[in-house]
Amino acid sequence: MRPFDEHTSLMNMGNWQTFLAHHAANQQQAGRWRHRAVRKSGDERIDFASNDYLGLSSDPRIIEAQQRGAQRHGAGSGASHLVTGHCDVHHELEEALARHTGRERALLFSTGYMANLGVLQALCDSDCLVFQDRLNHASLLDGARLANARSRRYHHANGDDLQRLLTRAAPGQRRLIVSDGVFSMDGDIAPLEALTSIAAHHHAWLMIDDAHGFGVLGEHGDGCVGQRYASDQVQVLVGTLGKALGTAGAFVAGDATLIDHLIQFARPYIYTTALPPGVASASLESLSICASEPERRRHLQHLIAHFRAAALTAGLPLMDSSTPIQPLLLGDEARVMRWSHQLAEQGLSVGAIRPPTVAAGQARLRITLSARHDVGSIERLVNALQHCQQGELQR
Ligand SMILES: *Cc1c(COP(=O)(O)O)cnc(C)c1O
Secondary structure (H helix, E strand, O other), X not given: OOOOOHHHHHHOXXXXXXXXXXXXXXXXXXXXXXXXXXXXXXXXXXXXXXXXXXXXXXXXXXXXXHHHHHHHHOOXXXXXXXXXXXXXXXXXXXXXXXXXXXXXXXXXXXXXXXXXXXXXXXXXXXXXXXXXXXXXXXXXXXXXXXXXXXXXXXXXXXXXXXXXXXXXXXXXXXXXXXXXXXXXXXXXXXXHHHHHHHHHHOOOEEEEEOOOOOOOOOOOOOOOOOOOOOOOOOOEEEEEOOOOOOOOOEEEEEOHHHHHHHHHHOHHHHOOEOOOHHHHHHHHHHHHHHHHXXXXXXXXXXXXXXXXXXXXHOOOOEOOOOOXXXXXXXXXXXXXXXXXXXXXXXXXXXXXXXXXXXXXXXXXXXXXXXXXXXXXXXXXXXXXXXXXXXXXXXX
16 A cells, blocks of 8 residues: 555545545554454354354354244334334334343343433433443443543543542542443453542442353353343343354343333434344243253353363463453554464454454454353464464564
8 A cells, every 4th residue: 555645635524435545544554454353154264353252153042033023023124113113122222131140120221322422321421420431331421522521531440539639520520430230341340449449439330241141151140230230230232142142232231210211211222223122032932041051151161161161271461350351461553464374264253353442552352252152162272373383482
């Protein structure tokens, strides 16, 4: 790619072609051009990159439930929830999700991204202060922006820093503390004990986005919040269905007053087509399997322990995570790309995560484990990683 002429670009920014070319050139020059790999059916590679933690996305019972839902209600829902899109299967799923998380009510959203936008937009305005963990998911940061709320970002998982920011808030301001439950690029779990007590002390509400904990953590897969923290401790709980549950969509769970407020005011809820009924039906089946087959979580925990022990022995740069997200912090972006290509050649697919998704110098391989895997595939992965490392020593 030809280096972009900065002067010409500033002169011509009123022109769309120039605007697009300018951004494309910057992205490429920074080595940050994003690529999509097409996944074909029958791909033989072992997948260590997806969020299908329980291996449910290909479960025949769930696929069959999806077909049943479609046969009963149609391939699509045909309208938004407030018009005619809200089918009995959506309603049943909401009730099951509320029971599963120990909440009074739950509300379905089309995606987790939209659930976070919807909650923040409906709860916050310019009189609201939002306190966010530095490593929160992009959708949480974007939601606060959509709401025109002021966001303060505290040091990752650091209750002291959060307290410091909270003591500066003016007395009349509503405060919302927002955190990922399991951090998507690091795999560590938010300090929930500390967050709940800080929130109570400062009269703040606490919102936890448990996209990566729901289904995976807790005896019945109720996540890192679930039944352990009541809705007067964690007022807003968000979970997604596209990760451990293997389907698609998301939900917000909490008290009836919260859910009613979202139905009235959350624009990303109101102005979009309801999830396809087949997806709701599949999610209902998936939730039931998730709750009744704890052996999936036990097997996954066993694989996590096995991977960590082997990676530690191999001297790989493990991060401090007890969840299926097991990143290897390589630091350098080119190094991450080299390793991930080498692994791909050996039939192993892992996520290559680079800035701006993570901070500069923090590029990493995002390895995710799943109940689909067996000990043999974990060993293959660790051996291949060791090879990458040895190859590097010889460079
Ligand atoms: C994946 C993810 C989301 C978005 O969920 P989608 O259903 O994929 O839109 C939100 N929050 C976190 C923490 C996530 O990891």
